[in-house]
Amino acid sequence: MPEPMDATSPLLELRGIDKTFGAVQAVRGLSLSVPAGEFVTVVGPSGCGKSTLFNMVAGLDEPDTGGAMRFKGRGCHARELLGRVSFMPQRDLLLPWRNVIDNAILANEIEGADRKTARAKALRMLPEFGLTGFEAQYPHQLSGGMRQRVALMRTFLFERELMLLDEPFGALDALTRSIMQRWLLDVWERHRRTVLFITHDVDEAIFLGDRVLVMTARPGAVKLALPVNLPRPRPAELVTSPEFIAIKREILAAIEEESMKSFQSSGMAA
Amino acid sequence: MSGAVALPAPRGAAGLRRAAPVLMGLGRLVLGLGIAAAVWEGAVLGFGIRPEYLPRLSAILSTIAATPEAYAAGFLRTALETLIGFAAGVAVGVLNGVLFLRAPVLRDMLFPVFVVSQTIPVIAFGALVVLWFGNTLLAKAVIAFYLTFFPVTVNTLVGLQSVDPRQMALLRSFGATGRQVLLRLLLPSALPQIFVALRLGASLSLVGAIVGEWFGDTTGLGVILLQAMYTEQVTVMWAAILCAAVLGTGFYALVALAERYLVFWGAEA
Ligand SMILES: Nc1ncnc2c1ncn2[C@@H]1O[C@H](COP(=O)(O)OP(=O)(O)O)[C@@H](O)[C@H]1O
Ligand SMILES: [Mg+2]
Numbered sequence: 001m002p003e004p005m006d007a008t009s010p011l012l013e014l015r016g017i018d019k020t021f022g023a024v025q026a027v028r029g030l031s032l033s034v035p036a037g038e039f040v041t042v043v044g045p046s047g048c049g050k051s052t053l054f055n056m057v058a059g060l061d062e063p064d065t066g067g068a069m070r071f072k073g074r075g076c077h078a079r080e081l082l083g084r085v086s087f088m089p090q091r092d093l094l095l096p097w098r099n100v101i102d103n104a105i106l107a108n109e110i111e112g113a114d115r116k117t118a119r120a121k122a123l124r125m126l127p128e129f130g131l132t133g134f135e136a137q138y139p140h141q142l143s144g145g146m147r148q149r150v151a152l153m154r155t156f157l158f159e160r161e162l163m164l165l166d167e168p169f170g171a172l173d174a175l176t177r178s179i180m181q182r183w184l185l186d187v188w189e190r191h192r193r194t195v196l197f198i199t200h201d202v203d204e205a206i207f208l209g210d211r212v213l214v215m216t217a218r219p220g221a222v223k224l225a226l227p228v229n230l231p232r233p234r235p236a237e238l239v240t241s242p243e244f245i246a247i248k249r250e251i252l253a254a255i256e257e258e259s260m261k262s263f264q265s266s267g268m269a270a
Numbered sequence: 271m272s273g274a275v276a277l278p279a280p281r282g283a284a285g286l287r288r289a290a291p292v293l294m295g296l297g298r299l300v301l302g303l304g305i306a307a308a309v310w311e312g313a314v315l316g317f318g319i320r321p322e323y324l325p326r327l328s329a330i331l332s333t334i335a336a337t338p339e340a341y342a343a344g345f346l347r348t349a350l351e352t353l354i355g356f357a358a359g360v361a362v363g364v365l366n367g368v369l370f371l372r373a374p375v376l377r378d379m380l381f382p383v384f385v386v387s388q389t390i391p392v393i394a395f396g397a398l399v400v401l402w403f404g405n406t407l408l409a410k411a412v413i414a415f416y417l418t419f420f421p422v423t424v425n426t427l428v429g430l431q432s433v434d435p436r437q438m439a440l441l442r443s444f445g446a447t448g449r450q451v452l453l454r455l456l457l458p459s460a461l462p463q464i465f466v467a468l469r470l471g472a473s474l475s476l477v478g479a480i481v482g483e484w485f486g487d488t489t490g491l492g493v494i495l496l497q498a499m500y501t502e503q504v505t506v507m508w509a510a511i512l513c514a515a516v517l518g519t520g521f522y523a524l525v526a527l528a529e530r531y532l533v534f535w536g537a538e539a
Contacts, residue, residue: 058443083445093440096535097458107444140535
């Protein structure tokens with residue numbers, strides 16, 4: 001359901017968002033703005049509040065009062081985003097009693113789609129996700145990479161303008177991961193959604209993103225937003241090009257600074 | 271939206287592949303039973319055990335064969351009491367579990383009452399039930415129910431509470447309602463735990479039905495058992511015990527079979 005929205009306003013806008021869990025402030029003064037169609041990658045030291053950011057944008061956690069959240073140009077509470085954003089959490093979280101197809105259509109089923117139609121659509125999408133012939137398999141019969149692709153398929157089938165992917169390739173080995181990255185770009189070129197993508201791999205962040213956000217140590221905020229002006233489609237060799245290396249150097253320096261901060265603060269606390 | 275728990279069971283080829291080992295197992299079971307029967311028969315004959323202590327299996331079987339209608343009627347009656355009590359216990363137990371999950375206040379209020387109710391010896395409780403319901407089929411089913419609903423309540427609650435909160439969050443992010451989360455995630459997740467209680471309940475509900483019959487009735491395996499005890503007809507007593515064993519084992523096997531079919535994914539980390 002495309003809602004009317006003026007072309008100039010970003011799809012998602014956060015201003016001065018805070019989030020506190022008891023005594024822990026996970027996020028402080030976080031602001032970001034994501035125009036429609038952009039692929040934004042987020043890197044930062046672990047525990048800096050990346051998943052917390054996603055939970056808020058997915059509508060699962062309400063930010064502390066004070067900040068402002070806008071989606072499609074309209075101010076909103078986080079909970080109003082439940083069912084309006086396509087969220088893929090850090091683990092695949094497939095349901096063990098559902099086979100590949102029925103896991104893939106879980107979100108569609110919940111939004112009330114006809115099960116038969118949804119299944120037929122998912123079946124047509126199987127080859128694109130490298131799952132041909134596996135429709136009737138159960139999660140415990142699949143490899144880690146395949147489970148991840150089923151989870152991605154579930155996320156793509158839940159057709160929302162904004163997709164949140166939380167370290168989708170974090171558990172994969174380096175080779176599978178690089179194959180999956182190129183595959184994801186390929187799929188993304190064809191389906192064109194707005195993507196927020198968390199990773200702890202700087203190469204991955206640059207290779208995939210139109211823009212890389214580097215987060216500060218906890219409490220998390222955006223430290224650096226760096227556009228990646230590298231042409232698409234991006235070949236695998238891109239990672240060794242001087243332009244790529246230059247961007248990588250800048251991002252690594254920012255992460256290093258933040259990692260030192262969190263290291264020192266935890267050292268002082270101990 | 272379907273109201274039932276969305277649990278697609280594996281079909282077709284998977285079912286066929288699973289049938290072969292089941293048949294093999296069945297073959298081994300029959301063999302085992304045959305050996306046990308032979309040992310029984312042989313031991314009674316070989317050691318000269320007096321029939322007051324242990325009659326020969328063949329004697330017991332021929333006792334049953336002499337008046338099969340009586341045993342069949344008793345078997346069916348007891349089976350019916352067991353099944354009704356079990357079904358009601360499972361339904362109430364699962365409902366309790368869901369209710370206690372959704373309303374912890376209710377759990378804190380009712381759970382102690384349930385625990386106290388379970389400490390009443392089933393014999394004492396049976397006397398009460400017969401007072402209330404008379405010598406009806408319902409009275410026996412109520413005792414079977416009383417022994418079943420508590421373990422099912424506890425295990426359903428434990429199963430529902432052990433669901434992965436991240437999976438809950440995922441479904442909520444899709445915009446799932448509480449009912450959808452319950453049917454598509456919570457109940458299927460709790461199924462392995464629930465089945466542990468169902469297997470227990472299958473045995474307990476039979477105990478309940480038989481104990482219930484001891485308070486007076488005209489048909490049922492418990493009745494046959496009691497009458498044989500009073501008239502010192504040892505073979506008849508053994509015949510009733512054999513029938514109860516067949517009923518109990520059969521019922522347990524059915525529940526275990528349903529578990530294998532429904533909880534096919536096994537425990538996952
Ligand atoms: N539900 C929660 N309750 C308490 N603390 C939380 C919760 N979620 C996250 N945190 C804390 O917030 C901080 C940020 O966590 P998270 O967003 O998961 O970091 P990451 O950047 O690694 O994804 C961590 O210190 C974590 O312990
Ligand atoms: Mg995280």
